[in-house]
Amino acid sequence: MSPIFKKSYKFAFKSSFYISFFATVCIFGYHYFFTLSNLVYPVVFLFVLFGFSFFVIQYRVEKFIYRRVKKIYDDVSLLENTSFRNQPITTDMATLTKEVKKFARDKKLEIETLKIKEEYRREFLGNVSHELKTPLFTVQGYILTLLDGAMEDKTIRKKYLQRAEKGVERLIYIVKDLDMITKLEVGDINIEPSRFNVVEVVQNVFDLLEMRAAKKNITLSFDTFYKQPIFVLADQDKIQQVITNLVMNSIKYGKTGGTTEIGIENLVDNKVIIRVTDNGEGIEKQNISRLFERFYRVDKSGARSEGGSGLGLAIVKHIIESHNEKIYVESEFGVGSEFSFTLEKAK
Structure with a gap:
């Protein structure tokens, strides 16, 4: 003063x-x-x-x-x-009053931030325990049934062991996703950019998920026939995971007999935008802002019946942001959704 x-x-x-x-x-x-x-x-x-x-x-x-x-x-x-x-x-009273008011505003903001973080922590722990509890109890149930005498029946033994194995696979899947998102958040995963054809990567994802889509009679396709390759500069494995997660989500929430379509467009001179569009359930407006949170599910029951870790979109967001790119979402409830993200063109 x-x-x-x-x-x-x-x-x-x-x-x-x-x-x-x-x-x-x-x-x-x-x-x-x-x-x-x-x-x-x-x-x-x-x-x-x-x-x-x-x-x-x-x-x-x-x-x-x-x-x-x-x-x-x-x-x-x-x-x-x-x-x-x-x-x-x-x-000086005017200066003191100004300083105290500023201090009070800062403290109020700090307290509100702490409340949000605490609520997020509680919700996160609750979601983690729920996601882990379901497959754990499933595996435990089958093993206890076998130990109680069902092991003598070879047919039941094989069936229950196979079901227990699926529960273990689900646990491994959740733990791997948790490990990946933790590393992404703290910056422990290195991005290794390379020049690759993104059209080929999308086709690989379609081939990988073709059987899963066929169970719901969902068609996976490009928006047009791409005669020429489109080369981008990014981490190929991680971009393939992004596209895989987005397509899996579109299948999970898609309508039986629906479609999932991917388009690749020039955005500006040095950028392309990749759009994943479906005609599935769509997302209500109040849920859109929370889509990329860990374990957040729009349909609390249906999504879990479809499996998955609940971390797919959170991983997508972190991978795209680690490339210094943007991801967008547009959706109309009952009509469908479109997820899109940008990538740098390769010369």
Whole structure:
């Protein structure tokens, strides 16, 4: 704080002036009525009394305010706000009020952020426990049934072991996805860009998921026939995982007999945009902002019956952002959804 004339000085100045003026008038009146001689003494007395009053009032006011303001600073410093505690103590009320209001706003924002993080932590732990609990209990149930005597029947033994194996595979899938998203969030996974044909990668994904799509009679296709390869610069394995996750989601939430279509378009001179469009269930507007959260599911029951870790879209978002690219989503409930992301063109 560096005002030209502190407000406490102004207060002391005015107070001193009033006191000095009153005292001088009294003395001047005394001399006028009783001596009527020399006016020098009243004037000298005016300045002496003014100076004395000014310094006494200024000192006492600053000391009075300083003690109370210092207590405020000391109380605030207990909250360990370093930026506030390290500021010089001011006795100017306007500055102090401004600083305290700023401190209160910052603390309110900090508390709100902590509440959001705490809610997110609770929700995350609940989702993790739910995702792990289902396959664990499934595996445990089949193993206990076998131990209780069903193991003697070779047919039941084989069937239950196969089902237990699927539960273990689901657990491994969830743990792998958790490991990957953790590494993505802390930056432990390196992106290794290379030049590759993204049309070929999309076709590989279609071939991989063809049987899964056929179970719901969903058609996987390009929006047009691409005669020429389209080369991009990115991590091929991770971009294939992005496309795989998006297509798997479109199958999971797609309508029986529906379609999933992928288009690749030039966005600007050095960018392409890849669109994954389906005519499935669509997403309600209030859910769109949370789609990329870990374990967030639009359909809490149906999605789990379809399997998956609940981390697919969160992984997609982190992979795309680790390439310094953008991902977008547009959806209309009951009509379908479109996920799109950008990639850098390769020369």
